[in-house]
Amino acid sequence: MSDMTAPDLTWRAWLLTDAPTSRRHAQLASFYQGWLSLRSNTMAMFGLGILIFLLLVALFAPFIAPYDPFVQSLGNRLQPMGAEGHLLGTDSLGRDILSRLIYGSRITLYIVALVALIAPVAGLLVGTVAGYAGGWTDTILMRITDIFLAFPRLVLALAFVAALGAGIENAVLAISLTAWPPYARIARAETLTIRSSDYISAIRLQGAGALRIITKHIWPLCISSLIVRVTLDMAGIILAAAGLGFLGLGAQPPSPEWGAMISEGRRFILDHWWVATVPGLAIFTVSLAFNLLGDGLRDVLDPKDGGQ
Amino acid sequence: MSLLEVENLWVRFPTRQGVFDAVRGVSFTLDRERLGIVGESGSGKSMTGRAILRLIRKPGIVEADYIKLEGQNLLELTEPQMREVRGQRISMVMQDPKFSLNPVMTVGDQIMEAYLLHNNTSKAQARAKSIAMLEAVSIRDPERVMRAYPHEVSGGMGQRIMIAMMLIPDPQILIADEPTSALDVSVQRQVLDIMDGLVKERGMGLIFISHDLNLVSEFCDRVLIMYAGRIVEVCDADKLHQAQHPYTRGLLNSLPRLDQPRKHLEVLKRDDTWADAASVRGGQ
Amino acid sequence: MTALGIDNLNVWFGTDRDRVDAVKAARFDVAIGESFGLVGESGSGKSTILRAITGLAPTWSGGITVEGKALQGAKRDREFYKTVQMVFQDPYASLHPRHTVDQVLSETLHLHGMADIDARVERLLHDVGLGKRFRFRYPHQLSGGQRQRVAIARALAGEPDILLLDEPTSALDVSVQAEILNLLTDLREEHKLTYLMVSHDLPVIGHMCDRLAVMKDGEIVEIMQSDDLRNNTAKHAYSQSLLAASVVG
Structure with a gap:
């Protein structure tokens, strides 16, 4: 199938058409419409801007960072912000805080990406299967979900890390294990309303099986609300990772994980406030960015008024 | 002086593809009578009803030369004053x-x-x-x-x-927006009879918005037929079946009738000139 | 042979104290090629009969036969789906909001094991009076009438013999209703279809159907010819009152 674009048509007109000419065209057009409505949301674009900036920083960390984040210089320790050569000062071992922050963004993104891959997918699976199957399957799956939900998140994560051992991967695993139940609940609630809709009845009357209905018809509608929820939860995930780092159960020193940096800086918080505050501000900014983006995405992706 | 006078009413919605005019320059008057507004979905009939009460949600815009309730221009009222009007003087079902x-x-x-x-x-x-x-x-x-x-x-x-x-x-005016379309036919009659009795008894003005031509012709005194945001025809309700405009005729003919069985129903052929023609005044 | 046989059909929802009997001892036959109507007010159980036939209402007793084959429970085999298809009431709810017309029809054809899907999609669109340019649109880019045409195309994709029509035009404007009813008339002739149509609108049923059953509170009170409707020779008092309420004064 070829794209039958008339030469005098601009890209914009082609993307905004009401009569797409191929499968790809239809997808691109609907994607572009979504992008346009996201773009009109200033706060969401602000959030997206921060996140793209973070991504670039993480990508080019070795080129941007003025110092090696691990090299200590005890003679130069606890320099204040704006000190010569150290824009954000140095920490208790004389390491440049800016460089550590820049390298730390890699760890933060790594944690966020892994959790964002594991938790919603697990939740989606459990929730849609429970919601569509109903009966015993539903009861059993949802009671398991309830058990996970009943524990405070950090306490459960602590227990997992204690059992698995400290380290970033285990921290990610622990956070994911505590983060999936809310997604399962959302997915189940969505599935329950979708399941009784006419278009699901219609495809059932064509002889479609449960697997096809769940993966091809229910998932696409659940995913958008999950994406929104994930971006809104990102702040919490970063904070949980930082919390584990702070408690010494996440990233291990000398790793420049932001939570671990706060943990190190807390000993000097009264005399040398910037050591703990700067990574704190970084966590705050990124969390805020995710929240703003999530809010904007909700307006674009919410299936209840999707495409209107 | 009429109970309600609407002059050159426009309702606009800015969209990504430009401004969409839902109602385009509608003028009519309402006395102590039952005025029907009929049209298909998207004809602007509901928007007209809502615009009178200034109930169009943002980003929609209501423009008119005036909407006068007993001589008082509703467009000049502040929002708190408008709240007094809604409910107290004009109600909506x-x-x-x-x-x-x-x-x-x-x-x-x-x-x-x-x-x-x-x-x-x-x-x-x-x-x-x-x-x-x-x-x-x-x-x-x-x-x-x-x-x-x-x-x-x-x-x-x-x-x-x-x-x-x-x-x-x-209230002096009751605006009823499809008040019976969610109801079964037998219940529909009861509800209409009740509304009819109340309107007559209290000497109210009634704006009855509906897609159902037969219902309107039976129930109202006067009918405005709306198409693409404009009034294309005004007629006395009991003479609706002798309506002249091709759109009204098309709508009437496209209804299946028990007394005139035929294999194919007549299909309404739309004419672009209907949408372009100037709006007919719905008043004396 | 009858296309559809309904014998002493009971359908209920809930159990014990919450049990609601939606259909009580319904009995009628639809001959092959016939168009049969079910008329009644909301809650009379007319749509429930369709849902019981298709297995969407699993709790029923009595007999349902499709082309001589008796159905059991809620499970339906592939052959059933190739014989019986349904068009739903609300075209705004019966199409997946994230699937293009092309996806809807291609998937349906794939499920029915059809080859040559690309050509068939175009033919289906042509059959229901939609051009090629509608093929890759999403439901929100279509009007109500166009959506209902897509829903009808989907129902026809498996080349069924029997179409169950659940108030197919009640959500549409009268001018669009005329178009859809005409389309259904033509399709019935072209594809030799049997219709079982549910509606609350007597003139629509009178126009579309040869025979009809009037339902009230889950029971069929009268089965009559459409001509009885026109000549006003309905026997049951309830049918007469429905008729009186629908005839233009």
Whole structure:
């Protein structure tokens, strides 16, 4: 199938058409419409801007960072912000805080990406299967979900890390294990309303099986609300990772994980406030960015008024 | 002077593809009569009703030379003043009573609240008045209905309750937007009869918005036919079946009729000139 | 042979004290090639009969036969789906909001094991009076009438013999209703279809159907010819009152 674009048509007109000419065209057009409505949301674009900036920083960390984040210089320790050569000062071992922050963004993104891959997918699976199957399957799956939900998140994560051992991967695993139940609940609630809709009845009357209905018809509608929820939860995930780092159960020193940096800086918080505050501000900014983006995405992706 | 005069009413919605005009320069007057507005979905009939009460949601814009209620231009009122007008002087009944009633309050509490909001009286008196109101809309067992929650009453009953609530402040104009399309035919008649009686008894003006030509021709005095945001024809309701405009004729002919069986129904052929022609004035 | 046989059909929802009997002892036959109507007010159980036939209402007793084959419970085999298809009431709810017309029809054809899907999609669109340019649109880019045409195309994709029509035009404007009813008339002739149509609108049923059953509170009160409707010779008091309420004054 070829794209039958008339030469005098601009890209914009082609993307905004009401009569797409191929499968790809239809997808691109609907994607572009979504992008346009996201773009009109200033706060969401602000959030997206921060996140793209973070991504670039993480990508080019070795080129941007003025110092090696691990090299200590005890003679130069606890320099204040704006000190010569150290824009954000140095920490208790004389390491440049800016460089550590820049390298730390890699760890933060790594944690966020892994959790964002594991938790919603697990939740989606459990929730849609429970919601569509109903009966015993539903009861059993949802009671398991309830058990996970009943524990405070950090306490459960602590227990997992204690059992698995400290380290970033285990921290990610622990956070994911505590983060999936809310997604399962959302997915189940969505599935329950979708399941009784006419278009699901219609495809059932064509002889479609449960697997096809769940993966091809229910998932696409659940995913958008999950994406929104994930971006809104990102702040919490970063904070949980930082919390584990702070408690010494996440990233291990000398790793420049932001939570671990706060943990190190807390000993000097009264005399040398910037050591703990700067990574704190970084966590705050990124969390805020995710929240703003999530809010904007909700307006674009919410299936209840999707495409209107 | 007419009860309501609308002159050159426009309702616009800015969209990504430019401004969409839902209502385009509509003018009409309303006296103490039953005025029907008919048209298909998207003809702007509901928007016209809402625009009179300035109930168009943002980013929609209402523009008009004037919308005069007994000589007072509603467009010049402030929002708090407008709130006084809504309910007190012009009431509106929507299509589905399920969405208009508060699901967690009993019907009685809601009617009494509406009554107390407009009248400074005791609860006992409000209760007596509410029961009288329910009786006025032919509810046989008002005491029981007062205690019921909205989900416990049927659609027809719910719509009668809504009408009762709307009539409590004794408005001069009632705007009914498809008040019976969610109801079964037999219940439809009852609700219409009740509205008819109340309008006549109180000397109110009624704007009856509907897609159902037969219903409107039977129930109203005068009918405005709307197409693409404009009025294409105005006629006396009992002469609707002799309407001249091809659009009105097309609508009437596309209805299946029990007394005239045929294999294929007549299909309305739309003409672009209908949308471009100037709006017909719906008034004297 | 009858296309559809309904014998002493009971359908209920809930159990014990919450049990609601939606259909009580319904009995009628639809001959092959016939168009049969079910008329009644909301809650009369007319749509429930369709849902019981298709297995969407699993709790029923009595007999349902499709082209001589008796159905059991809620499970339906592939052959059933190739014989019986349904068009739903609300075209705004019966199409997946994230699937293009092309996806809807291709998937349906794939499920029915059809080859040559690309050509068939175009033919289906042509059959229901939609051009090629509608093929890759999402439901929100279509009007109500166009959506209902897509829903009808989907129902026709498996080349069924029997179409169950659940108030197919009640959500549409009268001018669009005329178009859809005409389309259904033509399709019935072209594809030799049997219709079982549910509606609350007597003139629509009178126009579309040869025979009809009037339902009230889950029971069929009268089965009559459409001509009885036109000549006003309905026997049951309830049918007469329905008729009186629908005839233009």
